[in-house]
Amino acid sequence: MVIAQLLRGKTVCLTALTEADLPAAANWYQDAAFLRHLDAEPAAPRSAGELRPWLDAAQKSPNDYLFAIRSLAGATLLGYVALDGILWPHGVAGFSIAIGASQHRGQGYGREALTLLLQFAFDELNLYRIQLTVFSYNQNAIALYEKLGFHREGVFRQFLRRDGQRYDMFLYGLLEPEWRALAVSPSGADPT
Numbered sequence: 276m277v278i279a280q281l282l283r284g285k286t287v288c289l290t291a292l293t294e295a296d297l298p299a300a301a302n303w304y305q306d307a308a309f310l311r312h313l314d315a316e317p318a319a320p321r322s323a324g325e326l327r328p329w330l331d332a333a334q335k336s337p338n339d340y341l342f343a344i345r346s347l348a349g350a351t352l353l354g355y356v357a358l359d360g361i362l363w364p365h366g367v368a369g370f371s372i373a374i375g376a377s378q379h380r381g382q383g384y385g386r387e388a389l390t391l392l393l394q395f396a397f398d399e400l401n402l403y404r405i406q407l408t409v410f411s412y413n414q415n416a417i418a419l420y421e422k423l424g425f426h427r428e429g430v431f432r433q434f435l436r437r438d439g440q441r442y443d444m445f446l447y448g449l450l451e452p453e454w455r456a457l458a459v460s461p462s463g464a465d466p467t
């Protein structure tokens with residue numbers, strides 16, 4: 276078994292997100308377009324101090340795993356990825372992902388980081404189902420999830436109101452056997 280490959284891909288690795296990362300992360304939270312893709316909260320800037328409770332909560336919770344996405348060359352902080360709200364008796368978790376700076380998006384980092392997260396979720400935590408919600412206008416994220424095998428399972432019709440228009444929100448889910456049938460090791464190594 277190639278244990279060393281866990282959380283390490285070809286160009287990125289998943290590490291702890293620490294307090295020292297918060298000023299860099301706060302820069303992402305100045306970008307309203309980023310925020311409008313990320314979640315349904317009002318798209319308002321946040322300081323490093325305002326992000327601290329989010330980091331604290333994830334670090335303290337036994338039901339969350341928050342990772343920094345870092346480049347292997349240079350350890351640049353690229354974004355974060357997280358499993359959240361894990362229901363251990365049922366093997367179910369939600370997840371979120373963000374590549375923070377616009378110049379880092381569309382370069383394969385998100386796909387590699389999510390592939391690593393799914394490997395951690397299914398092979399390390401032995402979870403069975405991973406799910407998330409995504410807004411109908413977030414075509415890049417939808418393309419990514421569908422490429423990794425997620426199924427669109429439902430629609431929260433007209434969930435979101437932005438710029439005077441209402442938008443649907445989709446529920447996506449991926450089951451462990453579906454992932455295993457498709458899985459490609461992010462490191463390129465045979466995991467067995």
Ligand SMILES: CC(C)(COP(=O)(O)OP(=O)(O)OC[C@H]1O[C@@H](n2cnc3c(N)ncnc32)[C@H](O)[C@@H]1OP(=O)(O)O)[C@@H](O)C(=O)NCCC(=O)NCCS
Nearest residue numbers: 312372373374380381382383384385386409415416418419
């Ligand atoms: C969604 C997000 C995580 C994707 O990460 P990324 O690093 O930009 O995506 P990748 O470069 O790994 O691309 C993976 C796939 O997504 C799609 N995609 C990503 N960026 C794209 C773009 N600019 N145009 C078209 N398709 C794109 C493609 O299908 C791509 O697959 P391909 O490279 O085989 O064509 C990232 O864009 C992001 O953080 N967006 C803002 C926050 C957000 O929307 N989070 C998700 C909330 S549900």
